[in-house]
Amino acid sequence: MKFWRKPLDLDKIKISCGEIHIFKDRCKGCAFCVEYCPKDVLEMSEEFNIKGYHPPYVKNPDDCLECHLCEMLCPEFAIFVTLKENEKPANVTAEKGRK
């Protein structure tokens, strides 16, 4: 996460960190999740799934902030996000902002 201004209590803020689950054989390759992930966590793969589509894969697993947008934007109910137990302190991710 990139902050406009460094919060004073930055070291105390913890940012939730998500884990993405993909049912790749449900995917029909619409790419909504890839396109609208605010952190570019996902990317389409080259592999064919059982239906002949390219499903997404998790490119940057550590960047996921558990916003659930990919989950909500998946028309196939093929992707969902759970909260990872270890929440990272904000300052760790602060440097890794979106390009």
Add this chain to the structure above:
Amino acid sequence: MKASPTDVLTGIYYIDGDVAAGYGALAAGCKLVAGYPITPSTEAFEAMCRMGPQVGTVFIQMEDEFGSISAVLGAVWSGVKSMTITSGPGYSLMMESIGFGAMLETPFVLLNIQRGGPSTGVPTKTGQADMMQSRWGSHGDYELIAISPDSPQEMFDYTIKAFNLAEKYRCPVMIMSDECVGHMTEKVVIPEADKIEIEPRRFYKGPPEKYLPFSPDPDLVPKIAKAGDGLGLYITGRVHDERGYPVKNEEFKAKYVRRLVDKIRLNKDKIIELKEESTDDADVVVVSYGISSRVAVKGVEIARQKGIKVGALRLVTVWPFPDEKIIDLAKKVKAFVVPEINYGQIVFDVARCCHGQANVVLIPHGGAGVHNPLDISDAIESAAKEDKKIEGVVEFKTRLEKIVFERGLKFKE
């Protein structure tokens, strides 16, 4: 009268039955098509939308099936030929207006691409279960004509014939096709316009003040007029007299509604078209229509190889029903075998006309597919062997029925 060259898309095509029917309608001079999309009839409507504007045919996609058929009726009374296209559920919605069309003696054509039913059923697959509906679906008494083509080429030819019959008898004509024919792609040859015979509309040409919209000619069919000619038309769906004025008298009803049914019943011989094959010395005759008749030939061939004398009677016009033909045949044959893609409709009429003189075997099929030719040959074989007279329709147990109900259906598509 010959078809107008601008309407006829002469050429050799590889198209499906739906499209062929659409082209047939254009060739017949249909100038307005109103439809509402419903699988599996959409291709016919789409074909007319695509080609219509190029041959001067207007298309309109109405808001529902009530709208489509009402617009068609309106268009006919404005003086043009018109048709609508639908399938099972849409057909059910049109029932009220079909009766209305029959009452107004409105010549229009309805193409029904039958699918598996009842209700929504199996939209993408075939069925023949609207046959009785086409005859009896609207309330009250009326008669109409129904034709059942079996190939894309026939879809073209019989659509033209349907328009001709409609104009000739001033009645609704149903083309009762089915999904299998509608989605079957084959070679279709569309001839030149001067090879296509078109029945002109029977317009009234006398003095306006003498016009009686429901005064019949000797063949019981009245002359038609169109709106806007200053004839002061009064047309009503109520029971009416010659002038079209509503009457409230039972005797009038007897007279005028009776003519609606009589003009078809008494002209039956001219309307009915049958295709017979080796029925002269047959022990068993297969009676069928539409796609079933095509499949039946395969079954007949198999039975013949086993040495059974079997003939085939194909009902091209299903309604009016060829009572006399069946009555005659019943005297000569042992049994009729009737394959239908339903659980018994036309077979009851066959049984009715048999008068107990021949056995009647139904080969039922629920739809979503066509008969297995082996079922047909087996049914022919067992019918030929049966020496006893059996009352009622014998239902042949098909392979499909055995499979489904003996092994049970698995819960997976």
Add this chain to the structure above:
Amino acid sequence: MAEIRFAGYGGQGIIRSGIIVGRAASIYDDKFSTMSQSFGPEARGGACSSQLVVSESKVLYPYLTAAGILVAMSQAGYDKFEPELSEKGLLLYDEDLVKPKASRGNITPFAIPATRFAEQLGKKIVANVVILGFFTAITKVVTYESMKKAIPDSVPEKAIDLNLKAFERGYNFGLEVLKKQKEPQ
């Protein structure tokens, strides 16, 4: 008489394949052919197949009694229709999309990376035409010349060149495969 089934998922041009071969056979080769289609309600991604009967005389039964040739462009299509393929049948499939089981009877399998070829040609959508070229070379149900005439009738004008290219690609690959098969013997 040849009974052919094209199977795949919606959107691959399965039905169009049937129409092209049927047209080539009935209009340009002057045989009888009947094509019927079956599809699910969904437009894309659903199981979809077309059945084609090519015959010297009028086709009576419009569906297949025993498929002599199966062209499989999806695993689902293969799984569903492989069992109905006759013992002496031919199996043509896209090797990227279908993983066939061990062959049974005298079924001869022929594989082609049609979708990959099509992607190389620039449009995945012409995969079916690639496989049609392959089909023409291997099965000889229809003639090469008729196919070359039938394809332009069935595709938009802009895409004719690409489709013919795709057809050639599949056809040549088919010839190669046949050649290779003969070599060891």
Add this chain to the structure above:
Amino acid sequence: MNSIISAFSKGIEKSGIDRKKISMPSDVPFNPDVVKALGVDYFQIPRGRAIAFGTGLKLGNPSLKVVPVAGDLMTLGGNHFVHGARRNMELLIICVNSFVYKKIAGKPIPSTQSAFSPYSTFEEPFNFPHLGNSCGAIYTARWTALHTEELADSVAEALHKHGLSVIEVLAPGPNYYTDIDSIELELLKFYHENSTIKNNEDPKNVAIVPDEKIIVGKFTDKERPTFIDSYNVQHSKILGDKFTPHGGKNG
């Protein structure tokens, strides 16, 4: 009903349109003599289908002036109405609104003969001009059966409009295929006394509310291409010479 018809006849007179070219599909039964006097072509249609039938008439022969008369239009035929308005089929719809109101302007009104209205007694009616307007009708007006002069003017004006026009007429009318027995003068007078003319009012505000006076007048008058116009324009644009335009504005 008779007063509507005479107003309508007067309207045709004023508009100068040839009566022979007018077709009236209607689900209200008209007396044959009345039709003869009007000099138009009349079709009695199953309930609610007048507009759809009229669409066919107009498309089949664009030179016709089609005037669907709808008795209980807004029940069965509601769909044809909203879609006709959207398409802007060139039709003049006379909607005879005869539903039973319980109270108008705070007073109970004399009830009509039928025990049924098109709506149950506890239901709110449509704001008909508003609905028409929202679907795209180019002309909406409302009069009672006693505003004969205004009604005639409206008819004359609307007959020259190109597009779907709708005139709602409040009148005790027949329902359900029964015959017109008599017009209840009392009711008519009541309507007349409890209505107020507000031309060009926003149709949004003209709902018939139990405790208020009925607002009558002409509410909408705009221009939009008709179905046949846009059909011709669009197809000429794409097909060019291959397309022969159909009908046109005045046939």
Add this chain to the structure above:
Amino acid sequence: MKAKETKTKEIQSVPSKKGEIHPMENLLRMDRMPHIWCPSCGIGLAVTAFASALEKANIDPDKISIVSGIGCTGRVAGYVKLDSFHTTHGRPIAFGTGIRVANPKIKVVVFSGDGDLIAIGGNHFIHAARRNIDMLVVCVNNFIYAMTGGQVAPTTPLAAYATTSPYGCVEPPFNIPYIADSSGAVYVARWTTLHIRRLINSLAEALQKKGFSVVEVISPCGMYYSRINKLGDGLDMMKFYHDNVEIRHGEDTKNLDIGFQTKIICGKFVDRERPSYMERYNQWLSGVKGGSRDEG
């Protein structure tokens, strides 16, 4: 297909490794998955939004009945694990009216498409709105009849192509919020499938509303509408929504027309109170006999 250049072939997904299931699964009929909708179709998103809204609104799922008609969206009833009805074309509102009136404890949700609700079902739509039957209507608008293969719909924008308007649509489309408003709906909103969070909130709000609520969901049809009109696939449609949607709450519904690839105005437009059908019914009933029924 948006295959980007990457060497990674192994998919780093974690499908249900801890026995976890997709959070929607308790509201969906997973035994029917995969659903029939095409790739990049937006109806799945509408279902996700509805399921999330159901949780958010905290409504007992046993007391909800979902009714659909025919069409792509008509299949929704089959995938949502509630008492669900897949009825005939255009009639879900009428069917739902019966349910609601016969048992006012049931909340009826009609989930269907534009062709189903507005074309053939237009009459039921306006009448149910007029009666103010207590139900939520989710109208997924993809501008076309998709199930039957891309025919022109009453929502197809002027000049857009469809198989039954092969030379461009000649009929102007309906402005669904306007017609809902003028017929008397008490809650009218429009969102695209891209505005998924707002859509969820809106649906949750509408679920708690008493009376006839309409939520129009603009959804991409990547197969027919955008294909025939050469607008790319569903993703391109979503991008179009991203760039061309303007949110204006409380906008007068008459300004909400949608043209061909023009700006789309989204938002909540109507939120008012009107006595519902059952309230009027009970009022009438109490006038007749004294006793009154409970309003569910």
Add this chain to the structure above:
Amino acid sequence: MKADPKGVLTGSHTLTGNHACAEGAFAAGCRFLGLYPIVPSLEISERFLERAPEVGATFIQMEDEVSVLAAVLGASWTGKKSMTVTSGPGLSLMMEHLGLGVMLETPCVIVDIQRAGPALGMPGRPAQGDMMQARWGSHGDYEIIALSPSSPQEMFDYTIKAFNLSERYRIPVALMSDAYVAHLKEEIVIPHAEEIEIEPRRYYKGAKDKYLPFKRDKDFVPRMVNIGDGYKFHVTGLTHDDRGYPVMNEECQEYNVHPLVWKVRNYVDEIIEVQEAETEDAEVIIISYGATSRAALKAMEQARKSGIKVGSLRLVTVWPFPEKRVAELAKKVKAFVVPEMNFGQVVLEVERCSYGNANVIFVPHGENGVENTDDLLSAIKQAGQADKVESVIIEFNKGV
């Protein structure tokens, strides 16, 4: 199960057929009416609306007949016995949903007060022109039950029977009355609630997650549940399997639709009710239903007086048609005389089931009023004289 006393207006009343029908519905436990007013069925709705508050029934007047039946089907799934009343043109509009009712196997009753048709016909005038429509009017294959009452008392009794059959077989049942019976005013006797037998709905009672909406019992009838009871079921008008999920192939079509036919055809003996009079020694039998059976009985008496051996077979259930009984009788008699207020519908069935053993004489009845028996008597005389079996229906025509 016995009737709920709340709906039973015990006692002797003078009611029209229409009003008796409404009372019958209440007695049968009907608690929902979907209506759209149409002549000549108005009085049923009027009576229903009037009495609904005290009985605790609900009603709704919809915008058209299409939606009426949809609403009735929806209401039926909430557990309320539901019905609608209509007439010819309305019935035509209901055809689509009749099919849906069959497919969803939803019990409901459709009362059709027939009037002269086709199209608008003659409102208010009796006819029997919708008989075939009731059987064949919707697309696709199905079987239906249709009853035809001939007096206000029967309107009451058979309305109850219609509901019972409907619940028993989970099928829409049509009560095919006509304007004559509907407007006929006669004395009817409504028994005590405990004397009225009511068929309870066949509910499923097992585990909630095991419920399959179309899992058939041995008699092919599946069990129902109500909306809101937490079963979370799915039903569809598409061809479906036991779960109610659409499966669209040939096998499932057979699996789904064939039992829809069987569940009636295999139980015709239980369903069919006929009333016979003096058939033992009859040479001519009048087959009739509904209002015409009144004239038939009168004609029978008159003919007997003049020495012709005439019997009467009255079809209470017109659909399914009593094939067996007609076939049996055909072997014994010279001819059947079939008076109908149409131009030949049920007579075709009589012809079919007589297997060439008896003449079939059709009397298009009602041109001189329903109770006039002149034509019928002449037809009976003509029938008695015939000495050979004709191969077609003989249509009685005064002129000949």
